[in-house]
Amino acid sequence: MTLQESIEQIMKKKQYESFDEWVCNFALNLSNIWKESSANELTNSTNFSKNLPAIVIGRGPSINTHNHLKLLAESDYKGNIICCDGKLIDALKAGVTPSKFPNFFVTTIDPIPEVEQHYDDQIVNDFGPKIKGIFTVLTNPNVVNRARKAGIKIHWLHSLFDNNEGKKSFNQISRLIVRAKNHTNGLPAIQTGGNVGTSSWFIGWKILKCSTIALIGINHGWEESDSWETILSHGHNYDVSKGIDRNSSTFEKLFKKIYNPDFNCTCILDPLFQFYSMGFKEFISRSPDWLTTINATEGGSIFGDRIQSMKFEIFLKKYTN
């Protein structure tokens, strides 16, 4: 079994440990799902143009290293902003706001309650009414309530996870329940790729129908200057080192250092980032020819087939004129 297959197997098992929680989340969201908008309503919204590019904002380390939020805030960029929830507060505080960029979307995919902290700030209240939120139906209801309280307009979608298991899968059952009232055409269902960054790229492509999607802060990897605590714990900064010998060959396989030729830099991929990075690159390579993906992260592991790498400053010049 390859490392990739091994991680997929473990993640599938772990995914089902959270299954009860996800069903509860869906049940508690249901009355609001029936009342509120489908993410598909954004597709034909008159407030944005699919002819404009989209920038996906993640929270990878390069975004701070290269001052990308400042560059964006000071630019005359006119396109769409798709901000991953984990970077929302930082983006708003840096001046990347819906007042300056009216086509401003925030995305939440992870169903865990901790995501609420990404919305829990006065600056989210200040700009919330101008932000369009995109949430999976399995989002923890406290997270959606916090966003709703800030005035963010909620748009729902399904996250595909077990639809391949047929009519009795939860994807299928929740699909039928959602369609039972108001959403007779259902909601869009997206591939999450396991993380909000990949999901946001899919939203740019499949929901907003943008033909150019740029990425910043989507490293899917660590920088060499990041601490071991950060790398070993996938950024959670707690001790997960039991059983891991840093001098072993296993360690070199699990924590790969790779060279990014497009940006002439190296990065370190923990097992989860190897999983996410492989998946994301696969999906980019499978995207239609009319879609251009530009990685302006200036670091990380996302490079290869169908990916144009470009400094963010150059992207902004090219797509502002």
Next chain:
Amino acid sequence: MKTNFKKDDSDSSVTELNNDQPKKDLTQEEFEEYISKSGAKGSFMIYRSDKKDEELGIDEF
């Protein structure tokens, strides 16, 4: 700030990520525990289906 790897400017090869196996000096249980603790629990996995187009999403589900 800590540095984890010695810089090697001559390293110009891109490491393949899909052909490596966890070695035996980390047991399956330890590996599983590690993956779980490092953020896998509570996250979605990549959706796979025999219908390959469906893996890229469904417009009206």
